[in-house]
Amino acid sequence: MKSVTSHPPPPQREESSEGSRRAFAATVRLAVPDGQTFSMHAGGSAVIERSSAMQPTRPPGAQKAGENVSRPTQKAKVAVLMATYEGQHYLAEQLESLSAQTHSNWAVWASDDRSKDFTRAILETYRQAWPDGRLSIHSGPADGFVANFLSLTCKACIEADYYAYSDQDDIWEADKLARAVRWLDSVPAHIPGIYCSRTRLVDKSGHEIGLSPLFKKKPSFANSLAQNIGGGNTMVFNNAARELLREAGDNIAVVSHDWWAYMLISGCGGKVYYDPEPTLRYRQHGSNLVGMNSTWQARLKRIQMLRRGRFRNWNNCNIAALRSMSHRLTPENLEILERFDRARSMSLFPRLIELRRSGIYRQTLLGNIGLIVAAIFKKL
Numbered sequence: 001m002k003s004v005t006s007h008p009p010p011p012q013r014e015e016s017s018e019g020s021r022r023a024f025a026a027t028v029r030l031a032v033p034d035g036q037t038f039s040m041h042a043g044g045s046a047v048i049e050r051s052s053a054m055q056p057t058r059p060p061g062a063q064k065a066g067e068n069v070s071r072p073t074q075k076a077k078v079a080v081l082m083a084t085y086e087g088q089h090y091l092a093e094q095l096e097s098l099s100a101q102t103h104s105n106w107a108v109w110a111s112d113d114r115s116k117d118f119t120r121a122i123l124e125t126y127r128q129a130w131p132d133g134r135l136s137i138h139s140g141p142a143d144g145f146v147a148n149f150l151s152l153t154c155k156a157c158i159e160a161d162y163y164a165y166s167d168q169d170d171i172w173e174a175d176k177l178a179r180a181v182r183w184l185d186s187v188p189a190h191i192p193g194i195y196c197s198r199t200r201l202v203d204k205s206g207h208e209i210g211l212s213p214l215f216k217k218k219p220s221f222a223n224s225l226a227q228n229i230g231g232g233n234t235m236v237f238n239n240a241a242r243e244l245l246r247e248a249g250d251n252i253a254v255v256s257h258d259w260w261a262y263m264l265i266s267g268c269g270g271k272v273y274y275d276p277e278p279t280l281r282y283r284q285h286g287s288n289l290v291g292m293n294s295t296w297q298a299r300l301k302r303i304q305m306l307r308r309g310r311f312r313n314w315n316n317c318n319i320a321a322l323r324s325m326s327h328r329l330t331p332e333n334l335e336i337l338e339r340f341d342r343a344r345s346m347s348l349f350p351r352l353i354e355l356r357r358s359g360i361y362r363q364t365l366l367g368n369i370g371l372i373v374a375a376i377f378k379k380l
Contacts, residue, residue: 056129057099076181078106079160083140083148087168088118090283094170095126103177107133111152113140149257153242154250163242165232171206171281180236183273192241192270194261196230200278204285211278215363219272221333222359224263225340226371229274229363232258233282241265244328254321255314263318264325267333312379344380351375
């Protein structure tokens, strides 16, 4: 039995409503102390000024209690797991893009890691403006973004059909959740399933500067041991996948929450789908904790990290984490893990032979050349 399958792509994007288009251009003014207003503009600028407040955009079909407005019925509920920290410059634009989603049955669970800027005030303003239950605010563990996302993943009080990771500074396309839900609905409930996608790269002002790499090889556990193909900001997963992540726990030592999700879900026989259609605008700016690594400058940086043993240390962490869940791995994938781990400690030629037998691969020719070089110099 194959542990991972690649399904046919969901139907192409539907046109968003005019109201959804306007949401991206919105300027959001938030009340702050001393009668002033904190304003954030679509370009990412932020100013304090004295003016009247403008309410954030309401999600399509949403209403406050007592309003006589019909709303569409959509079966699958999506819990949006948003980790925030010092996100005042771009957070409102991301929340506006959530308001514009064509799949309207969602709720945001925001976990803030003790931000000292206006992040908490922005979240509170949207919580009050949106219908009850649309946005709840929680205190994060204040131990980095990985711990923050894992704490949300494992929070027992969050209940939904599907779960979507969300960064604080991106812009979701209007059909992002609809595309993910459409594919996840095709996965039997007892089988772990995770959706991820390509992204559209934008600068700090939201102007497009390119696309993330297009991965054409099938997702698999053998691929996940060498790289992560799905950014967490694109990931949406079902309850069976979430139960695996919860069983592993929120204090597990892993390099990143999204790479961990790809490894664990594929390793345990789940289904992974990589959507070649970009579903969000991935903002690249100086405050990114993790950015796109497809530029030549980023590649040179990765080579330096390889020389310093960073990749080997990452593998040490990932392998230890996977061993803690080895009882959940399929026999085939457990054998891949064992071969990969054995190869790392062998002498040169046996190391290369065992690595080949393990089936480990990256998505591109350059990536696979880099993998061989890392093996030669014992940096895996």
